[in-house]
Amino acid sequence: MADHTNTDGDFGPGASDLAADLYSPEHYERRDLYHEEKTDRLAEHARETLRLLGENPDREGLVKTPERVAKAQQFLTHGYGLDPHVILRSALFEEDYNEMILVRDIEVYSLCEHHMLPFFGKAHVAYIPNGKIVGLSKIPRVVDVFARRLQVQERLTLQVRDAIQEVLEPQGVGVVIEAQHLCMMMRGAEKQNSFTATSAMSGEFLNNIHTRAEFMRLINGH
Numbered sequence: 702m703a704d705h706t707n708t709d710g711d712f713g714p715g716a717s718d719l720a721a722d723l724y725s726p727e728h729y730e731r732r733d734l735y736h737e738e739k740t741d742r743l744a745e746h747a748r749e750t751l752r753l754l755g756e757n758p759d760r761e762g763l764v765k766t767p768e769r770v771a772k773a774q775q776f777l778t779h780g781y782g783l784d785p786h787v788i789l790r791s792a793l794f795e796e797d798y799n800e801m802i803l804v805r806d807i808e809v810y811s812l813c814e815h816h817m818l819p820f821f822g823k824a825h826v827a828y829i830p831n832g833k834i835v836g837l838s839k840i841p842r843v844v845d846v847f848a849r850r851l852q853v854q855e856r857l858t859l860q861v862r863d864a865i866q867e868v869l870e871p872q873g874v875g876v877v878i879e880a881q882h883l884c885m886m887m888r889g890a891e892k893q894n895s896f897t898a899t900s901a902m903s904g905e906f907l908n909n910i911h912t913r914a915e916f917m918r919l920i921n922g923h
Contacts, residue, residue: 735772743771777812780849785860788843789868792836799872801912803827803919804840813884814851822880822896825920828865829872829905829912840865854880854899862901873904875916 747767751758758767807824824844847860862876877900886893905912 735775739775740768740771743774744768747771776849777810778850780846783846783849785843785846785864786868788839788846789835789864792839793869794834794836795832796830796834797832798830798834801827801829801915801919802834802837803916804837805920807841807844809844809848809857809878809880811848811850811852811854811857811880813882814853816884816888817851818882818884818887820852820854820880820882820884820897822878824861825875825877826861826865827875827906827916827919828869830869831871833869833871835865835869854878854882854897858899858901862903866903871904873902873906873908873912875902875906875913876900877917877920 744767747770748758751763751766756763758764803825804827805823805825807826808821809824810819810821812818813820826840826844843864844861847857847864858876858878861878862874865871865874877898879896879898881896885891885895902913906916907913
């Protein structure tokens with residue numbers, strides 16, 4: 702896993718430089734590196750949480766749990782140190798193609814910002830080029846950048862749309878996310894079979910009913 706920790710703080714100086722380094726064509730390897738001070742401080746909080754819950758953080762099964770939690774939290778939120786615009790610009794190509802491009806069934810794993818419990822599902826992202834296309838792998842990467850932050854599904858959907866619209870300036874963008882939320886399945890309403898679907902569209906997807914209908918048909922595999 703790459704060193705996703707922004708040592709200057711969330712969105713602070715160096716975040717864009719870090720993203721550019723991680724996502725340049727020469728740097729796709731992943732390395733297990735974590736910010737040492739941040740890991741120690743998060744681990745301290747995790748130990749105290751265990752105590753408050755009535756557990757003994759020094760018993761055999763929990764001795765290493767605070768450190769594991771600290772590292773997991775950093776990985777699950779590493780999107781704060783990455784810039785989706787840099788990722789998209791790293792693989793832009795001029796191309797005379799003006800039909801819909803769809804990447805569907807992109808796996809999404811994120812944390813609900815209200816309870817810090819996971820929500821997970823699939824994203825479907827499409828755009829109609831306007832003289833520029835982007836490497837296909839960059840679209841799932843952009844989804845990951847925004848998903849690996851504390852999120853609400855509605856905002857995540859809008860952020861993916863807006864990033865693609867701003868960098869590619871296409872004729873339109875369509876994003877649909879379908880997810881299950883553990884904050885609603887394991888607690889609260891406890892509705893285990895519920896799904897949440899959100900959509901965000903621009904340009905042709907918003908204004909042209911036929912384009913929107915084609916997008917939905919392709920999402921459903923037709």
